Each structure stands twice: as structure tokens, then as C-alpha cells.
Amino acid sequence: MASHVLEARGLSKAFGGLLAVAEVDLAVAEGEALGIAGPNGSGKSTLFNLLTKVPFAADSGTVLLDGRPLDSVPAHAIARLGVARTFQRESVFPSLSAIDNVLLAAEGSRKARGFAARLRLAERALDGAGFPATLHNALAGQLPVFLRKLVMIASALALEPRVLLLDEPASSLTPQEIERIRALIARLLDSGMTILLIEHVLPLLTAVSHRLIVMDQGAVIASGTPAEVIANPAVVEAYLGKKT
Numbered sequence: 001m002a003s004h005v006l007e008a009r010g011l012s013k014a015f016g017g018l019l020a021v022a023e024v025d026l027a028v029a030e031g032e033a034l035g036i037a038g039p040n041g042s043g044k045s046t047l048f049n050l051l052t053k054v055p056f057a058a059d060s061g062t063v064l065l066d067g068r069p070l071d072s073v074p075a076h077a078i079a080r081l082g083v084a085r086t087f088q089r090e091s092v093f094p095s096l097s098a099i100d101n102v103l104l105a106a107e108g109s110r111k112a113r114g115f116a117a118r119l120r121l122a123e124r125a126l127d128g129a130g131f132p133a134t135l136h137n138a139l140a141g142q143l144p145v146f147l148r149k150l151v152m153i154a155s156a157l158a159l160e161p162r163v164l165l166l167d168e169p170a171s172s173l174t175p176q177e178i179e180r181i182r183a184l185i186a187r188l189l190d191s192g193m194t195i196l197l198i199e200h201v202l203p204l205l206t207a208v209s210h211r212l213i214v215m216d217q218g219a220v221i222a223s224g225t226p227a228e229v230i231a232n233p234a235v236v237e238a239y240l241g242k243k244t
């Protein structure tokens with residue numbers, strides 16, 4: 001049994017009176033794909049924020065990487081330690097080219113020192129994400145949504161993460177593009193990466209996840225294999241609303 005690479009204990013975050021994440025515990029094994037489902041507003045993206053401290057950390061609770069508490073480790077250092085994330089919206093710098101977007105991210109690399117090394121890393125990250133080699137110099141803001149998503153994923157890959165947190169990579173994509181995202185995630189898993197995936201596109205989520213958790217109103221209400229979780233009455237109720 002592989003050891004846990006990323007763990008959360010009792011993570012909570014409130015926005016005023018709203019408890020967005022409530023006492024969440026989770027543990028992800030090396031090389032595992034953990035899927036995170038849940039209705040809109042159930043706290044999934046906020047959980048990613050708390051795990052990476054980007055853009056903010058938890059009010060309480062602890063995140064551990066390889067068993068080491070990250071309480072006093074700032075966000076940029078967590079990224080350097082190998083935990084990278086993407087965002088629900090394609091957060092790219094629109095007036096920069098694809099390669100310059102990824103080069104900026106490569107500045108955060110532990111290993112690549114100097115421009116030439118960072119350029120190689122950025123090119124490798126774009127290739128690794130399946131981004132077309134002919135479009136490295138295209139302005140990110142002029143790319144279609146799928147390619148902007150690949151630039152964002154490549155920016156995370158430029159940190160050479162051991163743990164990659166993907167926030168709704170399939171939203172707004174066509175079925176063919178979603179299939180390419182599935183194949184990309186499968187390749188990253190084959191390379192040994194650990195992946196946490198938030199996704200509303202359930203066929204993608206269930207296809208790539210070894211294990212699923214479901215959040216509702218900030219709390220984890222179910223966990224297990226995709227088949228177990230989908231059959232769980234509490235999950236059906238969370239999605240379809242409580243019977244009155």
C-alpha cells in the first residue's frame with residue numbers, strides 16, 4: 001500500500017456566516033486519482049484553495065505533504081514542493097503568448113535555473129499537455145477555450161508537480177475535447193503523478209478516478225469507488241434535493 005502523499009485533517013473555511021468547507025479530512029495515496037464531485041457551491045473549489053493556499057489558506061485544520069504539516073509553509077513554497085493546481089476558469093494572461101504564459105509559471109520551478117532551462121521546461125510542459133507545437137507563440141487570449149485550458153494545465157505542469165489539482169478541466173468542452181483531457185489525465189497518471197480532480201462531467205470523473213468523494217454544503221458526505229459512490233442514496237439526495 002502506497003503511503004499518503006497529500007492529507008488534510010479538519011480543514012475548515014468560513015466566508016462570513018457561510019461555512020464553505022467544514023471539517024474536511026482526506027488522504028490521497030501516491031499515484032492515486034481522487035475525484036471530487038458535489039453540487040454547485042458545495043465547497044469543492046474552496047477545498048482546492050485550502051490545500052494549495054492559492055489564493056487563501058484554511059481558517060483551521062492542517063494539510064500534510066508526505067506526512068509533513070504545511071501550516072507555516074507559504075503558497076509559493078507549497079508549489080515548489082510539488083503541489084500545483086489549475087482553476088475553474090481558464091486563468092491565462094491573454095496578452096502573453098502561450099509559451100510566455102508557461103515560462104512565467106516555470107519561474108516557480110525548483111530546478112530550472114536560467115532562461116534556457118526554463119524555456120526547455122516550458123516547451124516540455126506544453127508538449128506534455130498536448131498543446132500544438134505550431135501555436136507556442138499565439139496570444140493566449142486569442143486561443144479557443146480548449147487550448148487556453150491546455151496552457152493553464154501546462155503552466156501547472158511547468159512546476160513538475162507530484163500532485164496536480166485539476167478544477168473542472170472539462171467544463172465548456174466538446175465530447176472530443178473531453179476525451180483528449182481524459183487521455184491527458186491517463187498519461188499523467190501513467191507517469192506516476194497523483195491527481196485530484198473536480199469535475200461535473202461525471203463520465204470523465206468516473207473514468208479516471210480510482211476513488212471518489214462527494215461534497216455537500218462543505219462536508220464530505222460519501223467516499224468510495226465511483227460505482228459505490230454513485231449508488232449511495234445520500235449522494236443521489238444531495239444532487240436531486242431532499243424529499244419533503
Ligand SMILES: Nc1ncnc2c1ncn2[C@@H]1O[C@H](COP(=O)(O)OP(=O)(O)OP(=O)(O)O)[C@@H](O)[C@H]1O
Pocket residue numbers: 015018020038039040041042043044045046047088
Ligand atoms: N471568495 C469567496 N467569498 C465569499 N464566498 C465564497 C468565496 N468563494 C466561495 N464562496 C462561497 O462558498 C461556497 C462554496 O463555493 P465553491 O466555489 O467552493 O463551491 P464549488 O463546489 O466549487 O461550486 P461549483 O461546482 O459551482 O464550482 C459557495 O456558497 C460560494 O458562494
